[in-house]
Amino acid sequence: MAARTLPKTDVVIVGAGWTGLAVAKELSAEGQRCVILERGDYRHDAENFGGPEEHDELKYARHKGHMIDTPTKTLSFRNNTSETALPMRRLGSFLPGKGLGGAGIHWNGQLWRPLPSDLNMRTHYTERYGAEILDGMQVQDYGVSYEELEPHFDFFERVCGTAGQAGNVNGEQNDAGNIFEGPRSSEYPNPPMKHSPPQKIFRDTAASMGYHPFPMPSANVTAPYENPYGAQLHPCTYCGFCERFGCGYFAKADPIICIYDTFAEEDPIEIRYRSHVLRVEKSEDGQTATGVTYLDQNGEEVFQPADTVCLNSYALWNVHLMLVSGLGTPYDPETGEGTVGRNYAYQTIAAAGVFFNDEVWSNPFMGAGAMGMTIDDFNGDNFDHTDLGFVGGGYISANQTNGRPINYQPTPPGTPSWGAEWKQAVRENYLHHIGIVCHGSSMPVQGNYLDLDPTYTDDYGQPLLRMTFNFPENDRRMSEYLVGKAEEIARNMDNVRAVSTVNRAAEGDNYSIVPYQTTHNTGGAVMGTDPSTSVVNRYGQMWDHHNVFVFGACLFPQNLGYNPTGPLMGLAYWTIDALKNDYLQNPRPLMDA
Amino acid sequence: MPASFSRRAVLLGLGASGLAAGAPGRAAAQNAYANLEGTPWFYLTDAEARFLAAAGDVLIPEDDYPSASQVGVVDFIDLQLASPWGKGDGLYLKGPFPDGATNSQGYQMPYTPAELFRTAISRIEEAEGTALADLDAAGREDLITRLSEGEMDLGEDIGAAAFFQELHSIVNEGFFADPIYGGNKDYAAWDMIGFPGAHAYYLSFVDQNVPYEKPPMGIAHIPGTRRSASLGASAGAARPANRTEEG
Numbered sequence: 001m002a003a004r005t006l007p008k009t010d011v012v013i014v015g016a017g018w019t020g021l022a023v024a025k026e027l028s029a030e031g032q033r034c035v036i037l038e039r040g041d042y043r044h045d046a047e048n049f050g051g052p053e054e055h056d057e058l059k060y061a062r063h064k065g066h067m068i069d070t071p072t073k074t075l076s077f078r079n080n081t082s083e084t085a086l087p088m089r090r091l092g093s094f095l096p097g098k099g100l101g102g103a104g105i106h107w108n109g110q111l112w113r114p115l116p117s118d119l120n121m122r123t124h125y126t127e128r129y130g131a132e133i134l135d136g137m138q139v140q141d142y143g144v145s146y147e148e149l150e151p152h153f154d155f156f157e158r159v160c161g162t163a164g165q166a167g168n169v170n171g172e173q174n175d176a177g178n179i180f181e182g183p184r185s186s187e188y189p190n191p192p193m194k195h196s197p198p199q200k201i202f203r204d205t206a207a208s209m210g211y212h213p214f215p216m217p218s219a220n221v222t223a224p225y226e227n228p229y230g231a232q233l234h235p236c237t238y239c240g241f242c243e244r245f246g247c248g249y250f251a252k253a254d255p256i257i258c259i260y261d262t263f264a265e266e267d268p269i270e271i272r273y274r275s276h277v278l279r280v281e282k283s284e285d286g287q288t289a290t291g292v293t294y295l296d297q298n299g300e301e302v303f304q305p306a307d308t309v310c311l312n313s314y315a316l317w318n319v320h321l322m323l324v325s326g327l328g329t330p331y332d333p334e335t336g337e338g339t340v341g342r343n344y345a346y347q348t349i350a351a352a353g354v355f356f357n358d359e360v361w362s363n364p365f366m367g368a369g370a371m372g373m374t375i376d377d378f379n380g381d382n383f384d385h386t387d388l389g390f391v392g393g394g395y396i397s398a399n400q401t402n403g404r405p406i407n408y409q410p411t412p413p414g415t416p417s418w419g420a421e422w423k424q425a426v427r428e429n430y431l432h433h434i435g436i437v438c439h440g441s442s443m444p445v446q447g448n449y450l451d452l453d454p455t456y457t458d459d460y461g462q463p464l465l466r467m468t469f470n471f472p473e474n475d476r477r478m479s480e481y482l483v484g485k486a487e488e489i490a491r492n493m494d495n496v497r498a499v500s501t502v503n504r505a506a507e508g509d510n511y512s513i514v515p516y517q518t519t520h521n522t523g524g525a526v527m528g529t530d531p532s533t534s535v536v537n538r539y540g541q542m543w544d545h546h547n548v549f550v551f552g553a554c555l556f557p558q559n560l561g562y563n564p565t566g567p568l569m570g571l572a573y574w575t576i577d578a579l580k581n582d583y584l585q586n587p588r589p590l591m592d593a
Numbered sequence: 594m595p596a597s598f599s600r601r602a603v604l605l606g607l608g609a610s611g612l613a614a615g616a617p618g619r620a621a622a623q624n625a626y627a628n629l630e631g632t633p634w635f636y637l638t639d640a641e642a643r644f645l646a647a648a649g650d651v652l653i654p655e656d657d658y659p660s661a662s663q664v665g666v667v668d669f670i671d672l673q674l675a676s677p678w679g680k681g682d683g684l685y686l687k688g689p690f691p692d693g694a695t696n697s698q699g700y701q702m703p704y705t706p707a708e709l710f711r712t713a714i715s716r717i718e719e720a721e722g723t724a725l726a727d728l729d730a731a732g733r734e735d736l737i738t739r740l741s742e743g744e745m746d747l748g749e750d751i752g753a754a755a756f757f758q759e760l761h762s763i764v765n766e767g768f769f770a771d772p773i774y775g776g777n778k779d780y781a782a783w784d785m786i787g788f789p790g791a792h793a794y795y796l797s798f799v800d801q802n803v804p805y806e807k808p809p810m811g812i813a814h815i816p817g818t819r820r821s822a823s824l825g826a827s828a829g830a831a832r833p834a835n836r837t838e839e840g
Contacts, residue, residue, distance in 0.1 A: 406770060418653070430788070
């Protein structure tokens with residue numbers, strides 16, 4: 001136990017990102033005293049993310065100035081249990097954040113909702129195809145439906161001033177939007193983004209092939225906008241410094257400008273920076289948590305008692321915190337027993353690269369994180385999976401997001417990776433290329449999981465989280481199918497002189513922690529209605545400790561073909577709603593185990 | 594480190610042995626740190642600088658546009674290795690470092706970037722017997738090719754291909770990064786590809802199928818010129834202490 005115990009608070013919140021700040025905003029309005037413990041520092045869009053200094057590719061995109069420092073916090077990794085996990089010594093495949101706003105600062109702003117059938121995936125597939133289509137996979141229902149979450153997806157889209165074109169408002173379809181989406185209660189708050197010449201070609205080509213292109217929903221705002229909390233956002237300038245950067249234009253919705261800035265002085269919220277939470281403490285009877293022990297900014301170990309404990313750190317670190325605290329039962333991949341660390345999943349990424357002749361200018365340095373032209377014809381169960389040999393899917397999208405010169409050097413197939421020929425190819429193709437990404441789902445299997453590393457420790461002497469992951473066969477087949485579709489569209493586009501493809505989940509290739517793929521790590525503390533296969537119930541409340549609520553993508557039973565921020569924020573507001581309107585008046589398990 | 598160091602002499606030494614396509618003076622003339630002439634490298638030895646210039650120019654040779662060394666990539670690397678990044682900031686370096694790491698597991702060498710470059714370069718030059726910069730063009734290309742394919746023994750704790758990745762990465766960064774870091778002199782790399790830099794506002798251009806004609810402007814652009822202010826005297830500083838002084 002810590003040397004010093006602080007005065008008790010109503011709610012302690014671990015992490016000051018999207019979900020943590022939303023919890024504080026909403027629960028403080030109910031009179032709850034909220035203490036937020038944030039590992040990193042204070043920072044602000046106005047003070048820290050302004051151009052041109054922010055537009056420093058080396059500092060932020062290469063050296064990852066806004067992200068977690070691996071010496072402070074990392075994990076170990078292996079492809080399977082026969083290997084020895086080794087530390088992720090520097091960032092690569094995914095980029096967790098640190099500091100006020102968390103990873104919500106350096107996201108792209110691609111703001112999606114799940115499909116209704118994503119949320120009851122096991123039930124849906126079983127009814128349509130029979131249960132055997134899910135054999136070998138630990139696919140589960142979320143335990144909460146699209147209809148229940150819809151108001152919360154809608155609210156978060158308004159928090160962000162989301163720019164998009166609805167495809168289904170209250171059941172009325174509009175072909176200009178995503179006709180596959182679940183019914184939404186209102187239009188997007190702002191009109192869709194502009195699109196570059198290659199994106200228009202993608203749109204017209206996809207439509208001519210019978211697909212249903214639409215503008216990617218974007219939290220890069222397209223008009224002056226005031227959100228429901230009173231925050232002011234400005235139109236995006238298409239500066240091209242989005243992912244891995246903060247937005248000094250107040251144009252990319254982030255937790256600081258959309259939520260933190262709307263805290264009023266009288267709100268009972270306190271944020272403590274440089275506060276590294278070591279563990280959640282449990283009561284003697286084990287039914288509840290009593291608070292959290294953390295290292296404060298002086299390095300002193302202190303105990304913060306609280307009535308309610310909210311875990312709002314990055315998906316992976318929430319799971320780590322549970323494991324080092326002894327919350328829940330760790331998953332055992334041999335027996336399949338236990339739940340903490342179970343159903344870790346990722347994102348299955350492939351892409352087609354389109355090389356145009358000089359008739360088409362992409363000017364890739366102009367762009368925005370969520371400037372995309374997308375089809376959803378091969379996402380989720382929007383297409384018939386009979387005899388395909390896989391479940392799930394993903395969106396296929398011509399994105400023009402981050403065309404900066406070090407990280408964006410497209411060259412046609414067959415080009416060497418250095419030397420005179422490479423140099424010539426970079427020069428000829430930079431202004432005439434677009435990538436078509438296949439953003440695929442990720443299914444949980446028994447051997448992909450998170451636990452604690454037996455050898456390596458972090459700066460605080462705690463064992464590292466250990467990740468064991470490789471692409472399941474299902475997802476390899478899915479990804480091959482998707483990239484084939486993307487390539488077909490690419491080859492049908494006009495003025496194309498070459499097409500390349502890359503598939504991270506190609507047969508024979510192991511998942512690698514090195515090349516950036518997505519910061520969409522999911523699962524490990526999944527939600528559900530059965531305590532033997534979920535860590536939290538359908539409200540995000542821990543089965544084992546009813547005053548611990550868990551937030552973020554760690555809740556996803558399997559990963560979607562969409563980016564996680566929209567779905568996880570819908571879930572966050574759903575949990576907040578349960579706290580505000582039920583739990584806080586009568587603290588107890590909200591579901592029977 | 595030699596007291597009578599001359600960056601110009603080091604790079605001219607390369608030119609004399611046939612580097613930079615018969616333009617022996619050009620590397621020095623275009624060096625972003627001409628104002629640092631007569632001062633020592635911040636981290637590198639002369640031999641390391643020559644290796645990096647020669648290796649850099651194999652990876653990014655001169656054509657209609659300058660080579661790596663001609664745009665200051667050696668200065669960039671020197672400054673990077675002397676910076677907190679070079680000293681291992683952001684790199685988890687706790688052991689053990691067991692054998693059998695897979696490619697999927699990424700960087701597993703027990704060295705900071707600065708230590709890695711020092712150790713690997715010395716092992717390469719030792720193993721080869723002749724300094725890279727003293728080989729002819731074909732010899733340099735061959736050595737770098739073997740390095741990239743892992744066909745070289747750099748000891749148990751440094752994989753040749755793994756070191757090549759680090760080398761390739763830092764040369765590429767130096768060529769294309771903002772000129773405040775010492776490479777990309779006079780926006781040479783950005784001119785080459787058509788990247789207009791850090792002052793970015795494209796609301797009225799983004800949907801147009803036309804070339805964007807404005808010349809590049811970096812973070813520390815000097816108005817009215819095609820130049821960026823370059824780095825101040827201290828290694829690791831990210832930008833000049835006083836931009837107006839140079840503008």
